[in-house]
Structures are given as structure tokens and as C-alpha cells.
Amino acid sequence: xxxxxxxxxxxxxxxTTGPGGAGxxxxxxxxxxxxxxxxxxxxxxxxxxxxxxxSFPSMAPNPYILSAGVVVLSYxxxxxxWNFMGGFTGYxxxxxxxxxxxxxxxxxxxxxxxxxxxxxxxxxxxxxxxxVTIPVGVAALRVRxxxxxxxSISFVLITLLVFQGWDAFTGGSNGLVVPxxxxxxxxxxxxxxxFYLFAALLGVMLLAWWAIDRSQFGxxxxxxxxxxxxAQALGVPTRNYxxxxxxxxGTFTGLAGGMYALWFGDLxxxxxxxxxxxxxxxxxxxxxxxxHLFGPLLGALIVGSALEYFKMEFGDTQLHLVATALLLxxxxxxxxxxxxxxxxxxxRRFGPQQSSIREMTAAELLERNREAAAEAxxxxxxxxxxxxxxxxxDRTDDGGTDGAGAAGSGKEEER
Amino acid sequence: xxxxLLFQSLVLGVLLGGLYALLAAGLTLYFGVMxxxxxAHSAFLILAAYIAWYFNQQTGxxxxxxxxxxxxxxxxxxxxxxxxxxxxxxxxxxxMMSVLLTFAIALFIxxxxxxxxxxxxxxxxxxxxxxxxxxxxxxVAVVKLMAFALAALSLALLYLLMKKSRFGQALRxxxxxxxxxxxxxxxxxxxxxxxxxxxxxxxxxxGTALSLDATIYPSLHWHWIGPLMAIIVVGGLGSIPGTAIAxxxxxxxxxxxxxxxxxxxxxxxxxxxxxxxxxxxPQGFFGGRLAQRF
Numbered sequence: 001x002x003x004x005x006x007x008x009x010x011x012x013x014x015x016t017t018g019p020g021g022a023g024x025x026x027x028x029x030x031x032x033x034x035x036x037x038x039x040x041x042x043x044x045x046x047x048x049x050x051x052x053x054x055s056f057p058s059m060a061p062n063p064y065i066l067s068a069g070v071v072v073l074s075y076x077x078x079x080x081x082w083n084f085m086g087g088f089t090g091y092x093x094x095x096x097x098x099x100x101x102x103x104x105x106x107x108x109x110x111x112x113x114x115x116x117x118x119x120x121x122x123x124x125x126x127x128x129x130x131x132v133t134i135p136v137g138v139a140a141l142r143v144r145x146x147x148x149x150x151x152s153i154s155f156v157l158i159t160l161l162v163f164q165g166w167d168a169f170t171g172g173s174n175g176l177v178v179p180x181x182x183x184x185x186x187x188x189x190x191x192x193x194x195f196y197l198f199a200a201l202l203g204v205m206l207l208a209w210w211a212i213d214r215s216q217f218g219x220x221x222x223x224x225x226x227x228x229x230x231a232q233a234l235g236v237p238t239r240n241y242x243x244x245x246x247x248x249x250g251t252f253t254g255l256a257g258g259m260y261a262l263w264f265g266d267l268x269x270x271x272x273x274x275x276x277x278x279x280x281x282x283x284x285x286x287x288x289x290x291x292h293l294f295g296p297l298l299g300a301l302i303v304g305s306a307l308e309y310f311k312m313e314f315g316d317t318q319l320h321l322v323a324t325a326l327l328l329x330x331x332x333x334x335x336x337x338x339x340x341x342x343x344x345x346x347x348r349r350f351g352p353q354q355s356s357i358r359e360m361t362a363a364e365l366l367e368r369n370r371e372a373a374a375e376a377x378x379x380x381x382x383x384x385x386x387x388x389x390x391x392x393x394d395r396t397d398d399g400g401t402d403g404a405g406a407a408g409s410g411k412e413e414e415r
Numbered sequence: 416x417x418x419x420l421l422f423q424s425l426v427l428g429v430l431l432g433g434l435y436a437l438l439a440a441g442l443t444l445y446f447g448v449m450x451x452x453x454x455a456h457s458a459f460l461i462l463a464a465y466i467a468w469y470f471n472q473q474t475g476x477x478x479x480x481x482x483x484x485x486x487x488x489x490x491x492x493x494x495x496x497x498x499x500x501x502x503x504x505x506x507x508x509x510x511m512m513s514v515l516l517t518f519a520i521a522l523f524i525x526x527x528x529x530x531x532x533x534x535x536x537x538x539x540x541x542x543x544x545x546x547x548x549x550x551x552x553x554x555v556a557v558v559k560l561m562a563f564a565l566a567a568l569s570l571a572l573l574y575l576l577m578k579k580s581r582f583g584q585a586l587r588x589x590x591x592x593x594x595x596x597x598x599x600x601x602x603x604x605x606x607x608x609x610x611x612x613x614x615x616x617x618x619x620x621x622g623t624a625l626s627l628d629a630t631i632y633p634s635l636h637w638h639w640i641g642p643l644m645a646i647i648v649v650g651g652l653g654s655i656p657g658t659a660i661a662x663x664x665x666x667x668x669x670x671x672x673x674x675x676x677x678x679x680x681x682x683x684x685x686x687x688x689x690x691x692x693x694x695x696x697p698q699g700f701f702g703g704r705l706a707q708r709f
Binding site for chain 2: 090091092094139140142143145146147149150151153154155157158161162164165275276279282286318319320321322324325326328329332333336
């Protein structure tokens with residue numbers, strides 16, 4: 001609606017904001033001004049948040065907190081990567097941990113066996129994940145809904161089996177040590193460097209998500225989410241689009257995994273191919289809001305910090321499973337759209353009210369519309385007289401049609 | 416591989432397949448009545464096994480008697496879960512969100528088992544644990560035979576209930592076409608709740624059967640859910656005979672492959688079968704329109 005009202009001339013009555021008749025007693029001019037202040041606020045908030053995020057390493061009181069920050073940021077990367085598939089197409093994958101593990105292990109193995117330099121190995125690791133994802137995606141995307149989830153879980157279980165069983169190559173349950181990329185750096189410095197590397201990766205992902213969100217490709221993906229059959233009937237190449245989204249999502253997850261391998265330096269199939277990691281990604285994205293750019297990041301900040309706190313306070317007990325389970329169930333049952341839409345609704349509720357009852361009398365409205373019509377007529381020299389009369393005719397009806405009538409006059413003025 | 420060994424693993428495969436078939440039938444029931452993939456099924460399986468173990472620890476009686484507690488209890492939990500949780504989800508996103516919800520339930524159960532009974536591995540010691548019967552040259556452990564008998568008996572009961580009783584008829588009608596079932600006067604919401612309870616009762620029976628023979632620990636359910644879900648996809652979602660056949664075939668296959676490959680790699684059979692099914696027949700080998708009817 002706001003975009004529609006933007007194009008209108010400033011003389012149009014404000015009732016044109018919608019046929020629902022939620023009239024705001026303000027002209028289009030102030031409305032447009034509010035939009036730009038809104039944008040300014042948003043931009044300012046974004047800059048403040050980004051600055052806070054980037055200054056975290058210098059504010060962190062000790063290396064432990066800094067390393068926890070790196071972990072949270074790696075969660076944010078995986079959740080955002082997950083959202084390329086889950087958010088756009090609505091296909092919930094519980095098995096994205098498989099891509100994370102594959103990225104981590106292929107980076108590590110490329111360094112170990114081919115003695116590549118760490119960041120070349122990291123990029124090649126992303127390519128390996130991409131290549132693996134193609135057949136998996138082709139197979140998994142032949143089914144929808146429940147079967148897709150089953151396949152995604154099976155994929156993480158099968159990779160866990162393979163990487164545990166093939167211990168001659170992967171080290172199996174003994175783990176795999178990744179050589180450190182910056183051997184000269186001390187621990188805290190190492191954390192700091194990787195904090196910025198993860199932040200850069202996250203930035204690239206957010207930019208890509210933002211670009212896709214505004215593109216025709218993104219529109220097609222969202223059409224798949226809303227109604228796949230109708231999208232297909234309208235000519236959206238659903239299979240290729242879904243596959244492309246799956247590949248992007250899997251590759252980014254793999255890159256996050258590779259980065260994690262370089263940072264953490266010690267891999268174990270149990271942790272890399274853990275079904276819990278996949279569940280965390282889904283939980284974070286859902287909690288923040290899958291339809292929003294920063295949803296997964298927000299979810300990761302909340303869930304990731306909570307997980308780290310739990311680990312520090314209670315150690316690795318079974319309690320964090322229970323806490324995760326309860327949080328996931330609450331989100332699914334009561335907030336499936338996430339925090340961002342919920343918060344927005346709350347702001348709307350306590351912010352400027354959009355009352356359904358019109359706050360001016362029919363006589364006042366008549367007077368205002370007449371003035372507006374006269375002004376418009378004076379400006380465009382008689383061209384819009386028809387619009388004015390159309391509005392007059394409608395105004396004799398009850399309140400409900402007033403908005404529609406005014407909207408009609410507004411449209412005619414545009415022509 | 417000599418013939419004796421082959422025959423031995425074949426028999427063990429049939430016994431394992433029977434248990435798989437019972438559990439997969441439960442999963443199929445949930446999917447049939449609500450289009451819900453119940454990830455928590457195997458978590459309830461392990462919970463039932465733990466209850467059987469605890470029952471045996473406390474009373475010293477045979478763990479089979481714990482069925483008198485677990486079956487009604489799980490039936491009630493199943494009905495309650497459907498009525499209180501699953502129906503709260505939005506119909507448009509029911510399939511995806513129910514997966515997440517049941518996943519959360521599975522995690523909750525795993526965490527609570529670990530919290531209450533600790534992560535230690537448990538095993539029931541019975542006077543007949545070590546006994547085995549010679550069956551045409553193959554030696555079969557009595558406990559495995561009992562587990563199979565329990566599974567086969569429950570499957571037969573389930574079959575009779577579905578085919579012969581009025582409730583079974585209503586349940587099948589709900590699975591086949593919900594709206595049409597409503598039109599002929601079936602209260603499908605109620606039937607769906609009872610169907611859920613019935614599905615969870617199979618987990619209680621399967622868990623007790625499992626506890627006779629297996630070492631249990633809280634995270635064991637991940638080893639079960641993968642194969643079970645592969646079975647229901649291979650068999651065709653919603654088809655009980657299809658899942659039973661797939662369970663038998665894959666159970667026997669796993670048992671046969673264990674000899675040359677070892678247990679870890681034999682498990683990959685399920686996933687290979689799953690991906691092969693997706694490439695060849697995404698609706699499953701016995702799925703599709705016909706399989707939606709029994």
C-alpha cells in the first residue's frame with residue numbers, strides 16, 4: 001500500500017491508503033516524509049548494529065567470550081545459509097549439518113592430503129560441497145513436504161555413518177586435526193581474525209540473500225513457497241529454481257563449515273554431522289523469522305548466546321537438549337513466523353492506532369473531498385472534474401464505500 | 416559365505432524385519448490420518464524400552480508385564496498429542512511444522528531420559544537371555560524370537576482391527592479421503608486422535624520387544640528413525656502392506672549384508688534404498704493412489 005500511495009499526487013485524500021477504509025488523518029506528503037524517516041531510522045539501526053558487531057572483539061573482556069562470539073557468528077552464518085532454502089522455498093531441511101560437515105572435512109582433507117594453502121582449500125572445499133549437493137539435490141527435490149524432510153535427515157545420518165566408518169581416510173571417531181592457517185598468531189588474536197572472517201562471510205551471504213530477495217529468481221522461489229502447483233502452472237521453472245536455491249544454500253553452509261574447520265582445528269564426525277546442528281539452524285531461522293533478511297541472524301544471536309551460556313553454566317548435560325526442545329516446540333506452536341513479525345505487530349499495536357472507526361464525520365469528509373477535488377480541478381484545468389463527481393456520487397452511501405469512492409477519485413486524478 | 420551362515424542371517428533378518436514392520440506400521444498410521452511424519456516415534460520406542468528396563472529393575476518381574484502400563488499410557492499420550500498439539504498447527508504448513516514439532520518432542524524425550532536415568536548403557540538381564548533354539552540348523556536367541564512373536568501378534572491384531580471392526584473402517588475411510596469420511600458421518604478428528612494413539616501403542620510394544628534383546632541408551636533412537644523413515648518412503652507413504660514388505664526386504668538385506676560388511680556399513684543399505692527409490696519411483700514402490708487404500 002505505501003508504494004501505491006507514493007505515486008499519488010499530494011492532493012489526493014488520505015483515505016486512498018486502502019479500500020479497507022483505515023483512514024489516517026494525514027495527507028500523502030507527510031506520509032512520504034515518515035517513510036524516509038523510517039528509512040533513516042532503519043539505516044541508522046543497521047549501522048549501529050553493524051558497528052556493535054564489528055567492535056565486539058575489542059569489547060570482549062576475555063578470550064573465552066571472544067571465542068563464544070566466533071561460535072555464535074558461525075551459527076549465524078549457517079542459519080542464514082539455511083534460509084536460502086528454508087526461507088525462500090519453504091522446504092524445511094533438517095539435514096544441513098551434512099553440508100557443514102562436508103565443507104569442514106573437505107577443507108581439512110585438502111590441506112592434509114594435497115597440502116594446499118588453507119584458504120585455497122577452503123574455497124575448493126566449497127566447490128566440493130557444491131558438486132556433492134547436485135546429485136543429492138536432484139534426488140531430494142523429486143519429493144515435497146514430508147518426504148523431503150525425511151531425505152534431508154537421512155542424508156545427515158548417512159554422511160555420519162560414512163565419515164565414522166571410513167576411518168582410514170577421515171580419521172573416524174579419533175578426529176581429524178586441521179593445521180592452523182596462521183601458526184604465528186596467539187589464541188586471542190586467532191579468535192579475533194576469525195571473528196572478522198566469519199563476519200565477512202556473513203556479510204556476503206546477507207548481500208546475496210538481499211539480492212535474491214529482490215530478483216525475479218527470488219520471486220519464483222517465493223511462488224514455490226506459497227503454492228508450488230500454481231507457480232508451475234504459471235511457468236516458473238520450479239525444479240531448476242529449487243535446485244539452484246538448494247545449491248546456493250548447501251554451498252554457503254559448506255563454506256561456513258570450512259571456515260569453522262580452519263578456526264577450530266579439530267574435527268569429529270559426531271559433532272560435524274550432528275543432527276542437532278541442523279536442528280539449531282532451523283530453530284534459529286524460525287525464531288528470528290524466515291521471511292526476513294536478518295531473521296536468522298537475530299535467531300542465531302539469541303539461541304547461540306543461550307547455548308553458549310548453558311554450556312558455561314551447566315556443562316554438556318542433557319538439559320540443553322530439553323531446553324532446545326522446549327524452545328523449538330514453543331516457536332513452532334506459537335510463533336511460526338518468528339520474532340521480527342511478532343515484534344512488528346506489537347509495535348503496530350502500541351504505536352499509532354489504525355482505528356477501524358473513522359474519526360471524522362461524513363460532513364467533514366465531504367467538505368475535504370470537495371476541496372481536494374476543486375484544488376485538483378484548478379490545477380489540471382478541468383481535466384479531473386469527472387473524478388470529483390464520481391467521489392461526490394459515492395459519498396451519499398454509508399461509511400464503508402467512502403474509502404472506495406475516494407480511492408476511485410484518486411485513481412482518476414492520476415490519469 | 417557358507418549356507419549355514421546364510422540361513423542363519425536370513426532367519427535373523429526375518430526376525431528383525433518383523434520388528435521394523437510393526438514400527439513402520441505405526442509411522443504409516445500417523446501419516447495416514449494426519450499427514451504427519453512422526454520423528455518422535457523412535458524416541459517413544461526407546462522410552463518404552465527404558466520403562467520396561469526400569470519396571471524390571473524395580474519389581475523383578477518379566478519386562479513383558481510392563482506392556483500393561485506402557486500400551487495404555489502411550490495410547491493416551493498419542494491421543495493427547497494429536498488433540499492438543501498437532502491440531503494447533505496451521506493446516507497450510509502442517510506437514511513441515513509437524514516434523515519440527517515431533518522433532519522437538521524427540522529431543523525432549525531423549526533429554527529427559529538422560530536426565531532421569533543418566534546416559535549409561537542399560538540392559539535387562541533375564542534368566543532366559545542366553546538361551547537359544549535350534550531352528551533347522553540356525554541357532555536363534557529366544558529373546559529375538561519373543562520379540563518377533565510380539566511384533567507379529569500385534570501386527571495381526573492391528574490388521575484385524577483395521578479390517579474387521581467398525582472403528583477400523585472409520586479409520587481407513589479417514590485415511591482414504593477425509594472430507595468424504597466426514598460427509599458420511601465419521602468424526603474424523605476423533606478418529607485421527609485414536610489413530611495417533613494406536614500408532615504410539617505400536618511404539619510401546621516395539622520398545623518392550625527391543626528391551627528384551629538390546630543394550631539401550633538415550634540417543635539410540637537416531638539409529639532407529641533413519642531406517643524406519645527410509646522404510647516408509649521406500650514402501651510408499653501411507654501404505655501399510657507396502658511398508659511391511661519394505662521392512663521385511665530391508666531387514667533381511669541388512670542382516671545379510673552384516674556378515675561381509677559389518678554393522679556400520681550394512682546400515683547404509685537403507686539410505687541407498689531410499690535414494691534409489693527417489694530416483695526411480697519417488698512415490699515409493701507400493702505407494703501412489705492405490706496404496707492410499709489398504
